[in-house]
Amino acid sequence: MQLLRKLGFPISLIYALVVYLRNYLYDVGLLPSKAYKTKTICVGNLSVGGTGKTPMIEFLVANVKEQGRIAVLSRGYGRKSKGYLLAKPGIEVEDLGDEPFQIHKKFPHAHVAVDADRQHGISILEETIGPDIILLDDAFQHRKVRCDQYVLLTSYANLYVDDWYLPSGNLRDSKREARRANIIVVTKCPSKLSMAEQQRIKNKLNPGPGQQVIFSYLDYETTLKGNSREIDLDELRNKKVTLVTGIANPKQLVSFLGAQGIVFEHLAYPDHHFFREKEIALFNNKELILTTEKDYVRLEGKGDNFYYIGVSHKFMNGGKEVLLNMLGESLTAT
Incomplete structure (x- = not known):
């Protein structure tokens, strides 16, 4: 490289x-x-x-x-849709993009839209939402x-x-x-x-x-959320953990988990990667999949052993x- x-x-x-x-x-x-x-x-x-x-x-x-009233306007990198799109109930992550979808799901009071043309996106938001x-x-x-x-x-x-x-x-x-x-x-x-x-x-x-x-x-959360339940980060020390990341730079997360004494294999994918059926099948054969919140919105509902670790700025x-x-x-x- x-x-x-x-x-x-x-x-x-x-x-x-x-x-x-x-x-x-x-x-x-x-x-x-x-x-x-x-x-x-x-x-x-x-x-x-x-x-x-x-x-x-x-x-x-x-x-x-x-x-x-708050609106968030993003490009929606990696999405399958084109042009301007406003997030609404029932929208799919493939149409909105992983990061805007994550924000839409977490903050229902915010109006989340995507448009590669930021001028066009702002104009429509002003006309239709008035944020x-x-x-x-x-x-x-x-x-x-x-x-x-x-x-x-x-x-x-x-x-x-x-x-x-x-x-x-x-x-x-x-x-x-x-x-x-x-x-x-x-x-x-x-x-x-x-x-x-x-x-x-x-x-x-x-x-x-x-x-x-x-x-x-x-600041990484110590309570991990998943499809079926929540588990504490400490529980990972007794499990075979596979870390799955599709983000630009997972080094800090890898270092954090290592400092917590957690042993894991790491499957790294490109940023914004949409996982294929063969990859999902591989994950479902693992004991526990740990991933980021951004990756989880692309994996949610596709396995019972998937958990994500939240993160925020301090x-x-x-x-x-x-x-x-x-x-x-x-x-x-x-």
Whole structure:
């Protein structure tokens, strides 16, 4: 893999040039960027996958709901449907996509829609739902929409300032675009990150005037939910466990389970993977399947031995209040 990335370096230079020119055209107004009457919050990153966008959207849906009617607009990656689609009772995960379906199932008060064309999706939401707030999932690079607030996520283990462009690295957008963020969240940190290390990272990110840098870690639930019942994480120590993941970066989950003394085999699949019948049959022959919540929405009802482990962001040093206060000030501004 490292050799392929090195061989792809010339391609990454071309990619970087295309990214730079595209952003330049938006910056000077030759490519238009549209603002909307509805307050919009963009959650995204500069790299491909693995920074915790879905838990961040869930955190915002859960904590900003008192501000009014909430809509979530996502691309719906991997779905089988096309165009704009609003989640309704009875909708299938294949039509909505795994991440939007997970949010729809967990937060019935939120209006969850998918559309690759974010301008089109926002316009329909405004016409049909009239939300007070629209959360744009994974939309930092979508310059056609000008949002009220931008929340940029970057993983502690792979800060965007240390990364390089695809295909040699993981960057899909320019590091320079971080200047558009109101809040930069360093995610997936060790739970006990020293103040000195936090300051070192802040210095490295070098935030601009008015930008806030906060830190979070992933907090895994110890009660596992499944089709038939709930079990405690400790029970896994006495079972033959198979971990099934179809996410961008399962390393932190693997490390967490190992630290809990749980022995397991790991079957890793590509991000957003829709499991085939042969794979489902394999899982049903295992004693216990443990998976992520995002994967579980694609597996639910297909076996009695499937359980998922929930995860959420936990913020350090008052980061939660910083995030919510900053967003609240924007949303109440006229």
